[in-house]
Amino acid sequence: MKQLSHLNKYFWKYRWRLILGILFIFISNYFAVLAPQVTGYIIDKVQAHLTDAAQEKIVQQNDWLVTITIAWIEQFKFSFTGIVALFGLVLLLFAILRGFFMFLMRQTIIVMSRHIEYDQKSEVFQHYLQLDTNFYKTHETGDLMNRMAEDVSRVRMYTGPAIMYLINLIALIWLSVYYMVKKNPELSLYVLAPLPILAIAIYYVNNIINKKSEEVQAKLSDLTTNAQQSYSGIRVIKSFVQEKAMLRFFEKNSEDYRTSATALYKVEAIYFPIMGLIIGISTILVVLIGGLKYMNGQINFGDMAAFIMYLTMLAFPVSAIGWVASTIQRAAASQRRLNEFLLTKSTIPVTETGKEIELQGNIEFENVSFVYPHTGIKALSNFNLQIKKGEKIALIGRTGSGKSTIAQLLLRFYDPVAGVIRIDGTEIKDLALQAYRRQVSYVPQEVFLFSDTIANNIAFGGGNENEEAIRNAATSASVHRDIQTFPEQYQTMVGERGVTLSGGQKQRISIARALIKDPGLIILDDCLNAVDARTEKEILTHLATYLEDKTAIVITHRIFSLLQFDRILVMDDGFIAEQGTHEELLQKQGLYADLYNRQQLEETVS
Structure with a gap:
């Protein structure tokens, strides 16, 4: 008893x-x-x-x-x-x-x-x-x-x-x-x-x-x-x-x-x-x-x-x-x-207690180290980074270099084992978590769609069920034309985990879900790996306009020439191996230049 x-x-x-x-x-x-x-x-x-x-x-x-x-x-x-x-x-x-x-x-x-x-x-x-x-x-x-x-x-x-x-x-x-x-x-x-x-x-x-x-x-x-x-x-x-x-x-x-x-x-x-x-x-x-x-x-x-x-x-x-x-x-x-x-307590309690701020997009990582608790893998070590409001940052690196970890720490899915993360000068642990997350748009690497209509999946991002807003977000994500070809269009049921859609369509709907919000910070985690080159070009063109006044972090293993980044960070084994603009990194003839040359060769062959 x-x-x-x-x-x-x-x-x-x-x-x-x-x-x-x-x-x-x-x-x-x-x-x-x-x-x-x-x-x-x-x-x-x-x-x-x-x-x-x-x-x-x-x-x-x-x-x-x-x-x-x-x-x-x-x-x-x-x-x-x-x-x-x-x-x-x-x-x-x-x-x-x-x-x-x-x-x-x-x-x-x-x-x-x-x-x-x-x-x-x-x-x-x-x-x-x-x-x-x-x-x-x-x-x-x-x-x-x-x-x-x-x-x-x-x-x-x-x-x-x-x-x-x-x-x-x-x-x-x-x-x-x-x-x-x-x-x-x-x-x-x-x-x-x-x-x-x-x-x-x-x-x-x-x-x-x-x-x-x-x-x-x-x-x-x-x-x-x-x-x-x-x-x-x-x-x-x-x-x-x-x-x-x-x-x-x-x-x-x-x-x-x-x-x-x-x-x-x-x-x-x-x-x-x-x-x-x-x-x-x-x-x-x-x-x-x-x-x-x-x-x-x-x-x-x-x-x-x-x-x-x-x-x-x-x-x-x-x-x-x-x-x-x-x-x-x-x-x-x-x-x-x-x-x-x-009786299991969350290490990161989801409450409305804490400081509420209007997110501007100033981000600071100070000597941040992180080890995944369920595997013991060390993802970041004494990581330092400062991002100013409105900056566009690209994180590039091989698999396991710590790129996605930065996104998860910024969303406070995890807390660092050492160091401090500050958002607009306030330590992230002191922020009202739900109020903070409402002001961040995130497109994860692993796309997940609910067994619901396309419209509701897009509206899920911001709770905005206005048809025009949904249509605009879909257009910016270059998925509007695809949706119009479906018998029920925006009222089409996507099936469990979006099983009735292609990988590229799921990714673009996931991007539309993020774009329907008006966030101060947007994080795109390798979210274009399932779309073709033409669609990628369309999306990047729209994103360039959408991200104009927003702080953006784009995590990718590809180099996007259509997006002008203020800085490109090349990650390697939890550290920033190289950083700078596209032209600066090419001149260094390092990891970034090697990645760029290989990508150019692949595109020429294809």
């Missing part, structure tokens, strides 16, 4: 639903336990009529409502048949009242569990959005999805059905035992004697279930991750003809899950035979000991019949103890997995 204590805030939030639900459970079970008393009275009445004997040798100990009902019916002096019929109607009325309050019970507690499920999924998803980039590089998407879907659903089984059945069985057992003891304490003691065996069995089996439940959920996460990766990489799988290999991999994960789940259900299967055995032993004791007491005139036959009815009524709640205990253990295992992430 330590793990499940995280849910107490939800129970408090919906406390009135819970309180009403508990009240309805007790009322429903109250009417249920009255039925054996009425039945016992009728049996004694019938026995007395058939034997022409006095009805009661021993006065029955009934509930006040049953006593009042009996006295009210008896005063009318109906015939024997009429009295039995009236008591039959009383039993029917009790059953209807019990059913009505059971309906209210489910309407309060089960509906409450659905509200809690909604709140918890929202909490988990919101927390996911707050976590930093490193978290997502060290955790698999399938596991994240499984925790929010499957684990939250298992927890809902605790906040709804398990809570309801637990309170129900407590209420029914308490009321039944109360009236059994009220009728005959000695017989009740014999009937309840096997219960310690039940308690020991539940304690022992629950410990096993808890461990196996965690194992099952972990295996299910592996299975979900395997499936998610297969769906996302289906084109790669098909192109390398690896369908059978992936199927074998999936079957292995599925077999591991089946083995773990089967082992869990085998343990759970122990519950029901134990419950049946205990109910059976108790029933035998009632018949045996109750029969002897009846023969000795110590108990009415109707009371004995009531005891057997109480045991029959207790059969379901007692058997439900196993299901409730198993459900709670599963929920605890799932909540523990959820708490692992919910």
Whole structure:
């Protein structure tokens, strides 16, 4: 229950639903336990009529409502048949009242569990959005999805059905035992004697279930991750003809899950035979000991019949103890997995606290060093750079030289391990992060489009759904003509991750998404590697106009002659190996000149 204590805030939030639900459970079970008393009275009445004997040798100990009902019916002096019929109607009325309050019970507690499920999924998803980039590089998407879907659903089984059945069985057992003891304490003691065996069995089996439940959920996460990766990489799988290999991999994960789940259900299967055995032993004791007491005139036959009815009524709640205990253990295992992430704190909290500035575009890196925490790769070492407002900077270098790291540090996806980054004179850590990011446009190297319309994907960049603004951004990104050829044009659905579009079209839509904003800083991270030379020329022509009054950092492995950069930085192994204008760098005959000459040769050959 330590793990499940995280849910107490939800129970408090919906406390009135819970309180009403508990009240309805007790009322429903109250009417249920009255039925054996009425039945016992009728049996004694019938026995007395058939034997022409006095009805009661021993006065029955009934509930006040049953006593009042009996006295009210008896005063009318109906015939024997009429009295039995009236008591039959009383039993029917009790059953209807019990059913009505059971309906209210489910309407309060089960509906409450659905509200809690909604709140918890929202909490988990919101927390996911707050976590930093490193978290997502060290955790698999399938596991994240499984925790929010499957684990939250298992927890809902605790906040709804398990809570309801637990309170129900407590209420029914308490009321039944109360009236059994009220009728005959000695017989009740014999009937309840096997219960310690039940308690020991539940304690022992629950410990096993808890461990196996965690194992099952972990295996299910592996299975979900395997499936998610297969769906996302289906084109790669098909192109390398690896369908059978992936199927074998999936079957292995599925077999591991089946083995773990089967082992869990085998343990759970122990519950029901134990419950049946205990109910059976108790029933035998009632018949045996109750029969002897009846023969000795110590108990009415109707009371004995009531005891057997109480045991029959207790059969379901007692058997439900196993299901409730198993459900709670599963929920605890799932909540523990959820708490692992919910208690994970982002190293870069996404909050609105901090200094808010109107971004001008002055950037300073001072002795910045950075090591990727999930790999240990050193990307930057004592890196220094100053960019003034409105400057156009190109970062050029081979793969792994640290170019993209600079972009990620500027967006504060990571914090440097040493050194300081200042934006307009303010350390980036002191800025209100979301307010700062709203003023930055970023086109990542890995393009991602949402499964939505083209218009909504472009508007996502600035929340501007104005058709003219969307069209202008698409035109600047040289994708407007392509969009017009689609049947639905801007309302065309692009499919998951933009799968229905070509690589170049996805890149240009991603650029349009950045251009629809009016940022103080724009970062383009190798975002033209999937477009042809003619389209590249169009985009660069538009960008030259768009970037005129903005600070821009263009990360690339190509040299763009159509864009006039104030400075070109040649990165190598986390350092600035060379810097200067295009002409200055060519004169140095260094890395930049070598890159330029090779690019010219490739273009001549092509």
